[in-house]
Amino acid sequence: MVQERRILYEHLDTPNINTYDVFRQHDGYTRFEKAIAEYQPEEIADMVKEAGLKGRGGAGFSTGEKWSFVPRDIEPRYLCCNADESEPGTFSNRYVLEKNPHLLIEGILICCYAMGIETTYVYIRGEFTLGKKMLDAAIKEAYEQGYLGENVRDTGLNINIYTHPGAGAYICGEETGLIESLEGKRGQPRNKPPFPAVQGVFMKPTVVQNVETLCNLPFIVGNGVEWYTQMGPTYGDARFDPPKADPNTGTKLYCISGDVNEPGVYELDLGLTCTELIEVAGGLRGEEVKAVIPGGSSAPILTHYELDTRLDFTSLTLAKSMLGSGGIIVMNETRNIVDCLLNIMKFYAHESCGQCTPCRWGTPWVRDIVQRIADGDGRQTTITRPKFGVTESGRWGDTGETEEIYEDLDLLENVANNIANVDTMTWNTICVFGIAVSWPAVSYMRKFRPEFEAAIREGKLVTLPVAEATVPPEENYAYQQRIIPKEFADL
């Protein structure tokens, strides 16, 4: 049985950890003080790179590498903390904000020190009123204690934190959408390049980091790189010679919800399998696993054949899915995949910012097609192809093979792929919202096609038994992809 390894969440349940005094008793701000006392800013950045910390917000991009893109000769530079946690199925940041906000402030301080940043904006999801209240109180305390403001703890550093509530748009969790919203404009993502690291908030170099990523920094500094890299697997990318290390180090806050007995946030090492994770969360509620969404609603779904997939950035990428924000949704045999997709598509059609053409008009179209299938109005044609062969009467003639054509399924796949192509991983949209729409649409449809076909054929939603509903792995496009790469091996 896998045990939780609580690092970020260690003191989550400690009473009054949200106050400075209690936080201080539990090593609070000592890591920051250690950073200032023992390391140069560049050394901290190198440590983060060596530790292999990957951004926890969704893309899983190496944090150290991202920092290295920030030009250090342009002033001012900004840190923007992304606390707009709005991916369906994700709820780990809010506990940090509500229960242990000083940890986030310490992470911000270390990042500011490492990058020479004086101003930090924390963009908090509008619905997190309690989280914002707690963070604001903690920031006030930190100012009083001299950790924020001018000349922090007599080190000559000036660090200020400003909190900014969002107004409820999903797309403002996208880094450039967030920046636009922060600047007071419509929350619409920007074209990239230039990336925020070069031109971000107010067109100045900006580091945009998720709450969870920043919360990892105190522990990397406090306990050292070696301690940190023990956790989680490191793969070798054999496309390079010698294989390039592809670390998935550290712990991840997995938000497990759906059909498990004890849903909640679990802090575990990266690299555990789905099966292990379900076990940690009190086991499955129901008879058998039908599907698992591994990384928030935009991640491609995993079938019960794929439960041995390791839940880390690299393994899930190879499985043609993604770890994303770590929002894991488990579904048992009673769930109807068409219905699930409809639910997700309604969300995306509502949340499309409407800036660029394919997403603005493609997303509601995809929703409408799924809606039509779910309503039982999906289109289907039976065509007869002439085929020369031995007929029933024993003579040579046209055997008239028939074939079922599900036009709406082809249309669904085609329209979704026109927004963003999941096979080539290219998108015609400005931001990755496009792929977040077509990933679920195409993967649900391809992996659970029998259930979609049944809905069209029967004219209503039909929940098939798990084995019948799932496309077998050898026919499953993602599964084939998953077993190919021998180029990735444990180092």
Add this chain to the structure above:
Amino acid sequence: MAFIKLNDLEIEVEDGTNIVEAAREHDIEVPHYCYHSGLSRPANCRMCLVEPYGPIPGAPPGTIGPARQLATGCTLTVRSAPPERKLEEKYDAIVRTDSERVIKAREDILEFLLVHHPLDCPVCDQAGECDLQDFSYRHGHDKSRYLEVKNVPPKKDLGPDVLLYSTRCIVCTRCIRFCDEVSGSGELGLINRGSHDEIDIPRSHEGIPIQLLDNKLAGNVVDICPVGALISKDFLFKSRPWFMEKANSVCSGCSVGCNVTVEYKTDGVYRIKPRFHEDINQHWMCDDGRLGYHYVNSDDRLQLPQKRVDGELVTTQWADALTLIAENLSEVDAADIVVIGSAQGTNEDNYVLQQFAHDVLKTTQLGLFGQLPGEEHKFPQFTIEADKNPNTAGARTILGSANGNVVLEGDALWEKVAGAKVVYLVSGVPERALEDAEREALEKVDFLIAQDVLPSAVTELADVVLPGTTFAEKDGTFTNSTGWVQRIRKTIDPPGEAQVDWEITQQLAKQLGGEIDYHFAGEIAIAIAENVAGYGDATHQNIGDAGIKLD
């Protein structure tokens, strides 16, 4: 300069040029909606996707291949690269606009654009000059796969001259960016989100407009709208674009001298649209100029000469009017004659007029008449000047070009007029009210010859009225306030027996035995080039469509 390979062409372009512009220079079409060279580039229509080439990650050095993602041509700018980053050792960029992926991407985007489009081309004003029509025809599908219900957002009245047919809108945001960046007034914005995006003006909760789209540049949003969403009320349902003839001309509304295209049929001018000129008006023009053409089509236009009989103006024949004028002019001393040219007239009109005054009448007393000054309007990227005449600078120079000529303006002019016996006033200024001093001065004149296009305050006082022509009915040149000499072109025929102003003056000269004999405006321009300092190059041939700037 950057050396790039565009499809199979090897071309040189300026550093910082984007692919849409680079391709346009070489007649390669990169379809686009949101991109406009005078505005910022949000790259939101995704129509101009092109395929850039670059080094392939993981492949041996020097291997060039298409990039994984297509890039938008409007934001993909090219610059000369350092030698080690040249592609195939010589190109600064390699871009394809005709690859399979690009063609497929265009088809896909067009399909999305037409999903909610009402396809009401038969009743849409834009049909025939619509980018959505053109690009669909050239790059799109021939049928729709969309079965669902289309969005039907409401039609909106945005301002005095602009209607928004929201159903046709493709949310390219050109109009919003125009109001933000060029006019700086920011009336337009997006409301709602996602597929319910709509362009709108600020409204109260009840839907009552708080601010209308009524800035002086508002009409430009109609021009830059790539589809038929923004429609000019002035032009609504007037004509199909392909039935109209077009002529490159210059706006006569103020001294900026915006380059325009006059669109007309035989029965009149239908609309005026701005034409690009880098140094004068860029892509824009103001609504005063755009909507100021209506007097040309007016039913009240002067069609025959008139003379005053028993205090009433009655129409007469040209021969009669000219004889009458000649009689009166020959009776008085040159010192008692004042000849007033018009700042609304062309350089050619004024040149013949000063020649007439100088050579035939032997008077050196010339004046300049024009529209009363209005208000100056400054916008972030555009200025409407206070001088409401297109040719003040040109008329002033040319009237005063001969030896001894004195060009009087303002109070000095009206003092002189008050003491004169015969005044030949060429007006042609629409809707010109007379100030008290002007009226008093003109009332004192014994014999006032007024040459105008419409019955006006001037013709009311005149003893003889000669029907002249507007900017739309003659060839010639205007000189704007910054010294650009530009062509205007004849579009429609003058109404009735109205004649081009310099021809009237020339006939008068002949009546008085003068020797002025020009056959067309270009001939006068050559004479101007020969005789007027600074106008040496300003022949019609040299001026062309671009105009030339005086030293």
